[in-house]
Amino acid sequence: MQFSEKAPAKINLTLDVLAKRPDGYHEVEMVMTTVDLADRIDLTLLSDRRIQLECSASFVPDDSRNHAYKAAQLLQEQYNVSQGVHLYIDKQIPVAAGLAGGSSDAAATLRGLNRLWNLGLSLDELAEVGAQIGSDVPFCVYGGTALARGRGVQLQPLATPVPCWVVLAKPPIGVSTADVYGNLAVDRIQSHPSTEDMVRAIDEQDFGLMCSSLGNVLEEVTLSRYPQVRQIKELMLASGADGVLMSGSGPTVFALVQKEAKVHRIYNALRGFVKEVYVARMLGGAEVKVLA
Numbered sequence: 001m002q003f004s005e006k007a008p009a010k011i012n013l014t015l016d017v018l019a020k021r022p023d024g025y026h027e028v029e030m031v032m033t034t035v036d037l038a039d040r041i042d043l044t045l046l047s048d049r050r051i052q053l054e055c056s057a058s059f060v061p062d063d064s065r066n067h068a069y070k071a072a073q074l075l076q077e078q079y080n081v082s083q084g085v086h087l088y089i090d091k092q093i094p095v096a097a098g099l100a101g102g103s104s105d106a107a108a109t110l111r112g113l114n115r116l117w118n119l120g121l122s123l124d125e126l127a128e129v130g131a132q133i134g135s136d137v138p139f140c141v142y143g144g145t146a147l148a149r150g151r152g153v154q155l156q157p158l159a160t161p162v163p164c165w166v167v168l169a170k171p172p173i174g175v176s177t178a179d180v181y182g183n184l185a186v187d188r189i190q191s192h193p194s195t196e197d198m199v200r201a202i203d204e205q206d207f208g209l210m211c212s213s214l215g216n217v218l219e220e221v222t223l224s225r226y227p228q229v230r231q232i233k234e235l236m237l238a239s240g241a242d243g244v245l246m247s248g249s250g251p252t253v254f255a256l257v258q259k260e261a262k263v264h265r266i267y268n269a270l271r272g273f274v275k276e277v278y279v280a281r282m283l284g285g286a287e288v289k290v291l292a
């Protein structure tokens with residue numbers, strides 16, 4: 001038996017940090033959504049308990065360091081599953097980019113295994129397993145658009161934002177999420193985004209307000225270290241983007257664009273500057289919902 005699951009990338013429309021927590025994580029408030037730049041996970045049933053993983057990108061780990069492998073291991077252990085799985089990841093989402101590629105692979109693996117192993121679990125139960133892998137995994141289990149709080153795993157679903165184009169550019173820099181959070185001076189954050197305005201923009205389908213409410217406090221850390229990230233933002237704006245922001249801890253920057261003609265202009269301007277440029281549509285809830 002074989003199933004395939006889509007694992008879409010996420011972007012952060014806002015990312016605010018409120019405090020450092022005693023457990024080492026940070027208290028966040030952020031609006032996340034999905035785009036149709038996606039990995040594909042093929043899951044094939046194995047009759048014994050083996051977990052095997054192959055990935056189209058050779059530099060991605062194919063053992064228990066892989067978030068998808070971890071997802072299978074945890075689900076198998078916690079629900080006493082006597083079967084196994086062969087996972088194949090068709091990697092399309094850039095790695096270590098701020099787009100939650102590994103987290104989305106883990107989430108898609110949880111959804112796929114729920115079907116393959118016939119577990120009958122709810123998305124809430126899958127998200128609980130996902131939270132043991134990483135803070136972005138629960139959001140990726142549900143997909144759509146959500147307001148995330150706590151360390152990022154307390155989720156409130158939001159409406160689907162106004163559809164638009166999303167142009168993504170990843171400079172050739174590897175950024176560690178732990179490092180970026182670790183270098184943020186929480187008491188000296190210069191400007192906090194208005195989560196409230198972003199939620200209102202989504203609710204009221206106000207594209208202009210959505211663009212003007214984009215904000216990510218982690219930009220302070222990543223932009224000061226990597227001037228290229230700032231240059232990409234400036235280039236996107238100069239080429240006609242309606243709004244621009246770095247996603248997550250970076251280094252990927254995305255532009256929101258309503259008019260298709262502008263998409264080509266921004267894409268061509270960026271391609272002269274950075275190799276990895278992607279054009280996607282915002283999904284944010286428009287994707288087909290996965291059955292629990």
Ligand SMILES: C[C@](O)(CO)[C@H](O)COP(=O)(O)OP(=O)(O)OC[C@H]1O[C@@H](n2ccc(N)nc2=O)[C@H](O)[C@@H]1O
Nearest residue numbers: 024025026028134135136137151152177178181248249
């Ligand atoms: C930057 C974001 O991607 C935005 O969506 C997330 O906040 C991070 O999500 P993630 O990559 O799934 O992060 P995790 O794997 O849970 O954590 C990696 C590291 O980031 C730091 N971390 C993460 C989340 C959080 N709320 N506070 C933190 O300080 C911690 O040092 C942690 O050890």
Ligand SMILES: Nc1ncnc2c1ncn2[C@@H]1O[C@H](COP(=O)(O)OP(=O)(O)OP(=O)(O)O)[C@@H](O)[C@H]1O
Nearest residue numbers: 066067095096097098099100101102103105136248
């Ligand atoms: N399935 C996977 N796909 C990609 N990377 C993975 C996967 N599993 C584990 N990893 C490891 O995780 C690291 C971070 O990769 P990932 O693409 O998930 O980062 P990210 O997009 O910055 O995530 P986030 O936005 O959640 O911080 C990589 O260096 C890679 O070695």
